[in-house]
Amino acid sequence: MTQRSLILFGGVALLYLLTGMFFSWNLSLSILNASLIGALMAQGVNMQWGYAGLFNTGVMGFVALGGLGVVLASSAPVPEGWAAGGPRLIGALIIGALIILGAVILYRKMAKVARRGWILTAYLVAGFFLFRAVFDPAVDAIEAFNPSTAGNLGGLGLPILLSWPVGGLIAAAAAWAIGKTALGLRSDYLAIATLGIAEIVIAVMKNEDWLGRGVKMVNLTERPWPVPKEVELQVSPWFLNMTSSLGLDPVGTSTIVVKLAYAMLFIIILGIVIWLAERALNSPWGRMMRAIRDNEVAAAAMGKNIIRRHLQVFVLGSAVIGIAGAMMTTLDGILNPGTYQPLRFTFLIWVMVIVGGSGNNWGAVLGALLIGWLYLIVEALGPNLMTILTSGLSEGPLKDHLIDSGSQMRLLLMGLLLLVVLRFNPRGLLPEK
Numbered sequence: 001m002t003q004r005s006l007i008l009f010g011g012v013a014l015l016y017l018l019t020g021m022f023f024s025w026n027l028s029l030s031i032l033n034a035s036l037i038g039a040l041m042a043q044g045v046n047m048q049w050g051y052a053g054l055f056n057t058g059v060m061g062f063v064a065l066g067g068l069g070v071v072l073a074s075s076a077p078v079p080e081g082w083a084a085g086g087p088r089l090i091g092a093l094i095i096g097a098l099i100i101l102g103a104v105i106l107y108r109k110m111a112k113v114a115r116r117g118w119i120l121t122a123y124l125v126a127g128f129f130l131f132r133a134v135f136d137p138a139v140d141a142i143e144a145f146n147p148s149t150a151g152n153l154g155g156l157g158l159p160i161l162l163s164w165p166v167g168g169l170i171a172a173a174a175a176w177a178i179g180k181t182a183l184g185l186r187s188d189y190l191a192i193a194t195l196g197i198a199e200i201v202i203a204v205m206k207n208e209d210w211l212g213r214g215v216k217m218v219n220l221t222e223r224p225w226p227v228p229k230e231v232e233l234q235v236s237p238w239f240l241n242m243t244s245s246l247g248l249d250p251v252g253t254s255t256i257v258v259k260l261a262y263a264m265l266f267i268i269i270l271g272i273v274i275w276l277a278e279r280a281l282n283s284p285w286g287r288m289m290r291a292i293r294d295n296e297v298a299a300a301a302m303g304k305n306i307i308r309r310h311l312q313v314f315v316l317g318s319a320v321i322g323i324a325g326a327m328m329t330t331l332d333g334i335l336n337p338g339t340y341q342p343l344r345f346t347f348l349i350w351v352m353v354i355v356g357g358s359g360n361n362w363g364a365v366l367g368a369l370l371i372g373w374l375y376l377i378v379e380a381l382g383p384n385l386m387t388i389l390t391s392g393l394s395e396g397p398l399k400d401h402l403i404d405s406g407s408q409m410r411l412l413l414m415g416l417l418l419l420v421v422l423r424f425n426p427r428g429l430l431p432e433k
Contacts, residue, residue, distance in 0.1 A: 005362060008429055012369045019377065026252070027380060029259035035372025036266040037328045041345075042352040042364040043273055044320035050359035050432065051286065052313045053293040054183075055191040060345035061198030062171040062318045064205055066325025067335050069167025071212045075155035075220060078145070081210070082153055085141035089153070089210065092135035099127035142210040152213050160226050164269075164326040171322025172315045174201070179311040195342070205337040218335045226330065227261035230254040262331060269327070270365070273320060277361045289313060290359075343411075348375060351414055355421050357428025366430055374417070375410050382406035 020028035041063065048054040103124055110116040143151045158166075182193040206214050233239045233254040243250045280286050289309060292299040296306050329335050348371065356367020378385075386406030393399045421428065 005366075005430055008366055009369075012366065012373070015370075015373050019373070023380075025256050026259065029256065029263060031373055031376045032369075033259060033262050033266060033331060034328075034376060035369045036263065036270055037324050037331065038349065038352060038372045039365045039368035040266075040270055040273060040324035040327065041321050041349045042356065042368040043270075043277060043361065044317040044324065045349050045353050046358060046361065046364040047277065047313055047317035047320065049353060050364070051281065051289045051293065052310055053187070054310060054314055054317075055187045056194050056314070056317070057191045057342075057346055057350075058178075058194030058196075058198030058201075059321060059349050060340050060342050061194075061201035062175065062321040063325035063328070063345045064198075064201055064337060064340045065171045065174055066164075066167035066322035066327075067329035068205060068212055069170045069322065070160070070163040070220065070326045070329045071218045071335050072155050072170075073158045073163035073166040074160050075218055076157055078150045078152060078154035080145045081142045081150060084145050085138035085210075086153060088134060088138035089142065092131060092138055095134055096127075096131045099124070099131060103127070139208075139210050147209070147216075150213075151209050151216070152218075153210060160220075160330055164323050164330070167326030167329075168319040168323040171325070172319035175315045175318030176311070179314045183307055183310045183314060195346075198342070198346070202337055202340050212335055212337070215336070215338050220329070220333050220335070226265060227258055230258055233257060266327065269323070273323075274361050274365065281361065348414065351418050353428075354418065355428055357430040357432060359432030360428070360430045363428050363430035363432070367428065370429075371414070371417075374413060378410040378413055379407045382409045385409070 016028050016032055019031065041059065044062070045056065045059060048056050103120060106120055106123060107116070110119065113119070142153060145151060178194065178197055182190055182197075185193060205212060208214065209216065212218055228236075230251075234250050239254065239257075240250055243253050288299070288304060291302075292304060292306055292309055300306055349368075352367040352371045353364050354367070355371055356365065357363025383403055383406035386403050386409070390399050390402050393402075
């Protein structure tokens with residue numbers, strides 16, 4: 001790392017230290033953990049945009065799929081749900097996959113048939129009704145069992161840490177399917193397609209209760225956690241003895257210890273991803289990806305398969321985003337599809353990459369730590385700041401509305417910051433070499 005990089009990272013670290021010293025260490029560590037997860041998401045976007053110039057505006061969808069991976073892998077299974085309709089549901093999904101495979105084969109075999117489109121449409125319509133005839137009764141039977149607390153199939157009951165790569169694999173599989181159909185589009189059309197597909201993913205997660213209980217949410221707090229829980233520490237003799245000897249409050253200290261443990265775990269995962277990303281970026285593969293990004297025509301003339309390489313980096317970046325989504329669901333302890341919003345999980349991640357410096361792995365991390373701190377500290381302090389700014393106004397609806405909307409100052413700040421960076425330093429704080 002250069003001297004400039006060390007100074008910038010030191011300045012960001014100072015922000016977190018000052019937050020802990022003047023506000024609370026709990027707040028500072030909460031912001032740090034959220035920012036570390038954001039840094040991993042930014043790494044995925046940086047692979048797609050910084051390496052290959054792929055404009056993916058569907059980040060939110062891959063984050064949600066990563067969170068779904070935690071539920072499917074680590075939540076407790078629901079035997080009654082499986083008994084009610086599990087085998088029929090699996091059969092329906094196999095039928096659906098075979099119908100899609102048949103459509104692909106039919107499309108290729110009938111390349112020279114004049115009415116291929118009509119025949120393919122009739123085949124897909126018939127296949128759709130066959131699929132729903134098997135799928136709908138199975139779903140109804142599963143969701144009918146105790147819908148207030150279950151109504152789904154549950155998961156495999158695996159350890160939480162194993163669910164993180166599962167989330168990445170689910171996101172990668174979705175990225176492969178999307179990439180096979182959308183990566184041939186021009187960059188602006190690719191952005192529209194990925195945004196629409198992300199909304200479809202969220203809509204499916206909200207409405208298919210058998211999958212992850214939809215908007216009823218899945219509570220994961222009963223599963224074994226990757227770090228000790230606060231309540232476990234508060235009854236541990238060694239922890240109570242340590243806090244007593246140091247004169248610390250066991251409750252507050254346990255929260256800080258747990259958040260520190262999460263931070264160390266996230267830093268290890270982020271460090272591994274950055275190490276791998278740096279090796280890839282500086283390898284012949286990385287140089288080829290940058291050559292394709294800078295001039296697709298010249299790269300194609302040298303015999304490079306542009307679509308295949310784009311698909312590779314799109315899947316890799318999406319897998320990293322999926323792992324970050326799984327980590328976030330683990331940290332929150334619940335999966336709520338209604339909380340996935342484009343502003344938080346697409347726009348903000350893009351701001352992190354642009355401000356930090358696209359094409360630079362360390363720049364993406366710096367941007368995530370800085371933007372994450374700004375976004376969350378303004379959310380926490382916005383109402384207090386607005387109270388000071390409106391102190392000269394008389395009491396009334398206007399003043400109350402401004403104070404209540406203080407947390408939304410973060411949106412204004414993010415927009416202004418992005419405009420300033422694009423105007424005066426468009427390559428970011430740590431630009432690509």
